[in-house]
Amino acid sequence: MKPTSHGQLTSSRLDATFAALADPTRRAILARLASGEASVAELAEPFAMSQPAISKHLKVLERAGLISSGVDAQRRPRRLEAAPLAEANAWMEKYRQFWEANFERLDAVLEELKTLEATEPTTRRKKK
């Protein structure tokens, strides 16, 4: 794919963060790291997946800045670096009103359904 092209200049961090979070294995790895640093083998243990596959996932997380790597003998313990989540969270905050509104609207709809019957008999709106 061509490099972004259309503008949206500084989005690559968010791209990487959201993309990293889009995989359940990687989210599980982050969950594990939330309870303390762990070696690659330890991180791989719960998964029916080869060690190199886990290493790839770790690389994705690392490139997104969500984890970092230490050195302990042959081990390369990973630890959580949740800072990029702050940016992702900031992005989501802009939409908070919408999903909160949606829940309110759902409540309203449920309330409406108790009291009122069919109002618009298959209204076919024309033009705008």
Added chain:
Amino acid sequence: MKPTSHGQLTSSRLDATFAALADPTRRAILARLASGEASVAELAEPFAMSQPAISKHLKVLERAGLISSGVDAQRRPRRLEAAPLAEANAWMEKYRQFWEANFERLDAVLEELKTLEATEPTTRRKKK
């Protein structure tokens, strides 16, 4: 890719949401829709991209539940359905302490740098 396999049963919604958010074009589309519903042509206008490409992005957003489609003559106006962001936000909340802690730690580090010099002379930790 095999179907998840390892567990994490109900993650596909989150997968779809985060994956949808991982593209700057799609985030820009959501931003546009935050100021009201819009036709496909209107959504496509800011981008140096063909209309089918935009339609594909819309399909991704739709499958993630982030937008929905209406009918108005030939137009198929899309509107924002931010509800899936609630789930994503809930997921991130679990890590809030970590990225907030990171900022606090950064503050602490900056504070430390003002007062103290080299403490650990190239400490090479052995074993655990």
Added chain:
DNA sequence: TGGTTTCATAACCTTATGGTTATTTAATGG
């Protein structure tokens, strides 16, 4: 009716993603 507008779909291409096995590198401990 028939042309125009609006969008979706199909077919195709290229690159990215997620996995595999096999091999290499690095550091430890005897």
Added chain:
DNA sequence: CCATTAAATAACCATAAGGTTATGAAACCA
């Protein structure tokens, strides 16, 4: 030194993702 352990890297494969152009379908309007 050498065998072992831990993880990275390479090479490969199948499928998904993001784009293109060309075509089709549905609803309007003159």
